Amino acid sequence: xxxxxxxxxxxxxxxxxxxxxxxxxxxxxxxxxxxxxxxxxxxxxxxxxxxxxxxxxxxxxxxxxxxxxxxxxxxxxxxxxxxxxxxxxxxxxxxxxxxxxxxxxxxxxxxxxxxxxxxxxxxxxxxxxxxxxxxxxxxxxxxxxxxxxxxxxxxxxxxxxxxxxxxxxxxxxxxxxxxxxxxxxxxxxxxxxxxxxxxxxxxxxxxxxxxxxxxxxxxxxxxxxxxxxxxxxxxxxxxxxxxxxxxxxxxxxxxxxxxxxxxxxxxxxxxxxxxxxxxxxxxxxxxxxxxxxxxxxxxxxxxxxxxxxxxxxxxxxxxxxxxxxxxxxx
Amino acid sequence: xxxxxxxxxxxxxxxxxxxxxxxxxxxxxxxxxxxxxxxxxxxxxxxxxxxxxxxxxxxxxxxxxxxxxxxxxxxxxxxxxxxxxxxxxxxxxxxxxxxxxxxxxxxxxxxxxxxxxxxxxxxxxxxxxxxxxxxxxxxxxxxxxxxxxxxxxxxxxxxxxxxxxxxxxxxxxxxxxxxxxxxxxxxxxxxxxxxxxxxxxxxxxxxxxxxxxxxxxxxxxxxxxxxxxxxxxxxxxxxxxxxxxxxxxxxxxxxxxxxxxxxxxxxxxxxxxxxxxxxxxxxxxxxxxxxxxxxxxxxxxxxxxxxxxxxxxxxxxxxxxxxxxxxxxx
Numbered sequence: 065x066x067x068x069x070x071x072x073x074x075x076x077x078x079x080x081x082x083x084x085x086x087x088x089x090x091x092x093x094x095x096x097x098x099x100x101x102x103x104x105x106x107x108x109x110x111x112x113x114x115x116x117x118x119x120x121x122x123x124x125x126x127x128x129x130x131x132x133x134x135x136x137x138x139x140x141x142x143x144x145x146x147x148x149x150x151x152x153x154x155x156x157x158x159x160x161x162x163x164x165x166x167x168x169x170x171x172x173x174x175x176x177x178x179x180x181x182x183x184x185x186x187x188x189x190x191x192x193x194x195x196x197x198x199x200x201x202x203x204x205x206x207x208x209x210x211x212x213x214x215x216x217x218x219x220x221x222x223x224x225x226x227x228x229x230x231x232x233x234x235x236x237x238x239x240x241x242x243x244x245x246x247x248x249x250x251x252x253x254x255x256x257x258x259x260x261x262x263x264x265x266x267x268x269x270x271x272x273x274x275x276x277x278x279x280x281x282x283x284x285x286x287x288x289x290x291x292x293x294x295x296x297x298x299x300x301x302x303x304x305x306x307x308x309x310x311x312x313x314x315x316x317x318x319x320x321x322x323x324x325x326x327x328x329x330x331x332x333x334x335x336x337x338x339x340x341x342x343x344x345x346x347x348x349x350x351x352x353x354x355x356x357x358x359x360x361x362x363x364x365x366x367x368x369x370x371x372x373x374x375x376x377x378x379x380x381x382x383x384x385x386x387x388x389x390x391x392x393x394x
Numbered sequence: 395x396x397x398x399x400x401x402x403x404x405x406x407x408x409x410x411x412x413x414x415x416x417x418x419x420x421x422x423x424x425x426x427x428x429x430x431x432x433x434x435x436x437x438x439x440x441x442x443x444x445x446x447x448x449x450x451x452x453x454x455x456x457x458x459x460x461x462x463x464x465x466x467x468x469x470x471x472x473x474x475x476x477x478x479x480x481x482x483x484x485x486x487x488x489x490x491x492x493x494x495x496x497x498x499x500x501x502x503x504x505x506x507x508x509x510x511x512x513x514x515x516x517x518x519x520x521x522x523x524x525x526x527x528x529x530x531x532x533x534x535x536x537x538x539x540x541x542x543x544x545x546x547x548x549x550x551x552x553x554x555x556x557x558x559x560x561x562x563x564x565x566x567x568x569x570x571x572x573x574x575x576x577x578x579x580x581x582x583x584x585x586x587x588x589x590x591x592x593x594x595x596x597x598x599x600x601x602x603x604x605x606x607x608x609x610x611x612x613x614x615x616x617x618x619x620x621x622x623x624x625x626x627x628x629x630x631x632x633x634x635x636x637x638x639x640x641x642x643x644x645x646x647x648x649x650x651x652x653x654x655x656x657x658x659x660x661x662x663x664x665x666x667x668x669x670x671x672x673x674x675x676x677x678x679x680x681x682x683x684x685x686x687x688x689x690x691x692x693x694x695x696x697x698x699x700x701x702x703x704x705x706x707x708x709x710x711x712x713x714x715x716x717x718x719x720x721x722x723x724x
Contacts, residue, residue, distance in 0.1 A: 155504075155560070174485075194636070204535075204536050205534075205536060206534050206535060206536040206537065207536065207537070207552075208555075208636070208637050209552070209555075209556070210559075210636070212556050212560070215552050215553065215555070215556040218552050219549045219552050219553070222537075222539070222545050222548050222549050222552075223545065223549070225538075225539075225545070226539070226542050226545040229540075230485065230542070306524070306538070306540070307538050
């Protein structure tokens, strides 16, 4: 099986590639080749039996998508995106990459018709939903994005369904929860604090909490997200139905629940590294984010996330800290 | 007030222009200039105090939208579209006109920023909804189009909301019901029979009914549709809210209800001109169309359609036949 990964240099792309290098299977199918693409160089850790090629390329440029599909990969993971904050600041870049880039990829699959119908796993986002929200957002909720990023993802979802219906490809869009705990250094994303209030204390560093503790949001671990991608690659097309995008399961947790889970895992001293510094601007943004979903469709199709925030903390400790809590835990 | 009408040579565009030529007001504002644009020559009946210019141009071509907006029209009616059947047969044309054309228009309003924010009235369609339908489709129903045309309209709606939110223009999308009774000759649209079973008998000609009489659909007259456009042009922006597209009110009627209304208006002899000729293909398509809506948001904003199908028949007789039923009525 030939694989194409777009956005392979990102956090999620890196974790997906790492998993596939370690265990080169998608369902029961063995991977023979992987083409890893990003706009920045991809550090590939893959080796062994799998032929790995890396390429620096921009899917939004004319002709690039056609080239990438010329090897007829059976499965494509499209994780390439301009993130929410940047898409809001730089309108043209967001539309160019998130809308036009995805459309170029879809269009590149058209000329071959039904003789080549790759499975395209598209990383969408819960940002396709916008306020006012019901208490629990169901699978039939209308997509009314409140950001340009969410708009671009919602548009791509519509195109994915139409192109799949017309038989050009076999698409599935997975609406990812906020990934938590993100490894690495703090970034400037407005949602960054959800991860940093767990990650930094576990690494013996202070973390800033800019919102009240009753703020609630929807989370899954990086490990769960990789599982979503792999599971989406193996589903039977007819099981997915006409609407090709699904909200992924997750954990609905408040900041207080996050902190309680951290306390149970690492104790009071670690929790004491969290400093409240209210930030009106961040609090205002976060107030417009979804809090809880009923992801019945995805659950019926076998997608699984963590069951509670304790498990999310445990995944970070196991996968990023080798199971050991750092210096601050003593 | 300067006006731009895109798609001015179409049925609805023609009726809008005719109304504005007769009564050059939008709300309380007097129209000074109208620029009427289509890909085919526009036959303008306008005259008098209003300066009318007509232009053959394709909004989907680069640079055209910028030129059209250079005169800074305060109100733009965007009625230009490749219709449903054609968008399904010719994928590239549908996407080029219905998606790229609309996007070029939206993008053309960007550079001027907040110094120029035209009201853009965008003609969307109930085709943004797809099966399975609830019995009554509410304002919060998800847009899950089952056709490429519906997909293109749903995408344009998303862009309209995002560009309005960002302050580039002041958009409103109106999801038109199936317009009935369409004047003129029968066309090849799958929905054509809804109009022809009224129109042809009233003109003393036979009409073919390809579906069972219990088929139900959502209708408004051409007169109501022109009123939707004019009313949409006058609404206060803040009244519309974040979601800029609204399902328009209409009449939910079965074919049997259409025929009963025709009988009440014109008698049994006229009704006898309808011949049942079941067409499986048409019946199958129509089974995937919406039947009934709860258009609370639009009603609260003052949009009004006919109250029943008798009124829809009456509008045709009044507006197209000069109030007199033709030869077959005797």
